[in-house]
Amino acid sequence: NTKITQSPRYLILGRANKSLECEQHLGHNAMYWYKQSAEKPPELMFLYNLKQLIRNETVPSRFIPECPDSSKLLLHISAVDPEDSAVYFCASSPQGAGNTLYFGEGSRLIVV
Amino acid sequence: AQSVTQPDARVTVSQGASLQLRCKYSYSGTPYLFWYVQYPRQGLQLLLKYYSGDPVVQGVNGFEAEFSKSNSSFHPRKASVHWSDSAVYFCAVSSNTGANTGKLTFGHGTILRVHP
Numbered sequence: 001n002t003k004i005t006q007s008p009r010y011l012i013l014g015r016a017n018k019s020l021e022c023e024q025h026l027g028h029n030a031m032y033w034y035k036q037s038a039e040k041p042p043e044l045m046f047l048y049n050l051k052q053l054i055r056n057e058t059v060p061s062r063f064i065p066e067c068p069d070s071s072k073l074l075l076h077i078s079a080v081d082p083e084d085s086a087v088y089f090c091a092s093s094p095q096g097a098g099n100t101l102y103f104g105e106g107s108r109l110i111v112v
Numbered sequence: 113a114q115s116v117t118q119p120d121a122r123v124t125v126s127q128g129a130s131l132q133l134r135c136k137y138s139y140s141g142t143p144y145l146f147w148y149v150q151y152p153r154q155g156l157q158l159l160l161k162y163y164s165g166d167p168v169v170q171g172v173n174g175f176e177a178e179f180s181k182s183n184s185s186f187h188p189r190k191a192s193v194h195w196s197d198s199a200v201y202f203c204a205v206s207s208n209t210g211a212n213t214g215k216l217t218f219g220h221g222t223i224l225r226v227h228p
Binding site (some may be wrong): 054 | 146148154155156158161163204206214215216217218219220221224
């Protein structure tokens with residue numbers, strides 16, 4: 001799926017700061033960050049609709065989302081913890097409940 | 113609260129055999145139900161979706177699924193699997209009302225392995 005691009009694809013960090021980036025070319029109004037830990041299902045972190053943050057699940061404060069425009073989504077991570085090792089997926093969907101989510105290929109974060 | 117349960121963590125079948133995966137949901141009202149497939153090192157892709165209408169829905173790659181309100185189930189099936197169907201399959205539920213509107217909740221996934 002090249003219509004949702006994420007960067008970087010792989011990231012190895014110590015206790016550093018880094019940002020993940022996502023861009024969708026589908027014209028969708030809603031964008032999401034999901035976290036998928038090893039052998040677990042994806043879990044919603046944040047949901048934006050029309051650039052407004054409308055869902056903020058129980059996520060450590062070191063994760064800060066940003067939606068500079070309706071097609072871009074950022075996830076700023078500061079002072080990562082080993083429990084943050086996971087794949088972070090960006091997704092988007094048309095506005096409205098029950099719409100299909102389209103996922104990017106993920107950014108794999110390894111905390112050393 | 114909305115939730116889905118996938119009772120089978122792993123399923124192994126031979127190529128050419130028929131397949132049925134299982135998903136039970138918990139939701140008051142009529143939910144949006146989805147199946148997503150995740151191939152190795154990739155994101156999730158939609159396989160099937162149901163909200164209303166005909167309880168049998170057609171998906172991609174030869175999959176179809178039947179929604180049953182009485183059984184709270186949404187089981188996909190395929191008549192003849194191919195080794196390329198090997199992947200992790202996730203059932204998911206989404207709400208259209210209340211505090212969980214827009215939130216997609218996934219089951220724990222079923223790892224499908226197809227022997228060539």
